[in-house]
Amino acid sequence: MKIGILSDSHTRSDYTELVVEHLKEKGAQYLLHAGDLCIEDNLKILQNSKLVYVSVFGNNDNALFSLSQKYKIQKEPYYFKIENVKFKLMHLPFYLTSDSDIVIFGHTHKFECNYINNTLFINPGEVCAREKPLIECVLLEINKNEYIISYYFKDINANNFKKEEFKYER
Template sequence: MKVGIMSDTHDNLEAIKLAVEYFNEEGVDLVLHAGDYVAPFVARELSKLSAPLKGVFGNNDGERKMLEEKLGIKDEILTLDIDGLKVVLLHGTDERVVEAFARSQMYDIVIRGHTHKYGIQEVGRTLIVNPGEVCGYITGIKSFAILNTREREIKIINLENREILGIMSI
């Protein structure tokens, strides 16, 4: 199973469009969004995904009722079983919460956003994955991640040139 992972889109419709095109080309089975859509009008681009979208709210998501209506987003923390992997998805505003999920060793993968900095970190048997920012506003790098459960790996990819920025086995 292939899972597209994104965060911090912050209303950048052109970048969202590129991410959606990539996910559709890759034939992902599911897309996870770790929050900070910002406004409900991003649903126009996200609705073009071929795969289902699951996500959580971020600290900049003010119009939550409309985001719930348009995208089905209603949680701040979401736990999932993805092809036998236990995954928790959150925005990650509070570092103590992110660290607690990782240290608990209850999850194979903790997916978070908020910092806008991409990275994969090991904490015991748990991976903390931050796909970075799709918007590219803070770091200047538009990035996202692909989780491939068959190959047991996660790749972080530069949205603009499709260069692999990081890769780790699960």
């Protein structure tokens, strides 16, 4: 299974759309957004992707609370399963405990990926290119015996995404 992961779109719906299309081209079957969507347009992009998606509220998403019935946006930490894999999705990195198979978080605007005590921790970086001139996202491939994390990043002035890959045995 392939899962597209993004975070920290802020007001950059143009970059959010670019990232979602890129992840779909790479075969994403699901989308997970780790918060700070900030504007309804970013939620519309997730919804219009035609992929199964879920997102969580970030610390800058107060204006979106009234839209929680219209879109799949949850309070953090949000626990769920996809094909018997247990996820914890959140924005703020306050609950970084090994109580799920995969823990996804945002907020820091920095890509991270670690496998500790049989738990995979991922921060996909930032979509908004606010802290650095990079648009970032992750494609997570879950196989029977391994996780493959493809970290995609693109300079705001470049045409194509670059990729770094990380693998962990499950």
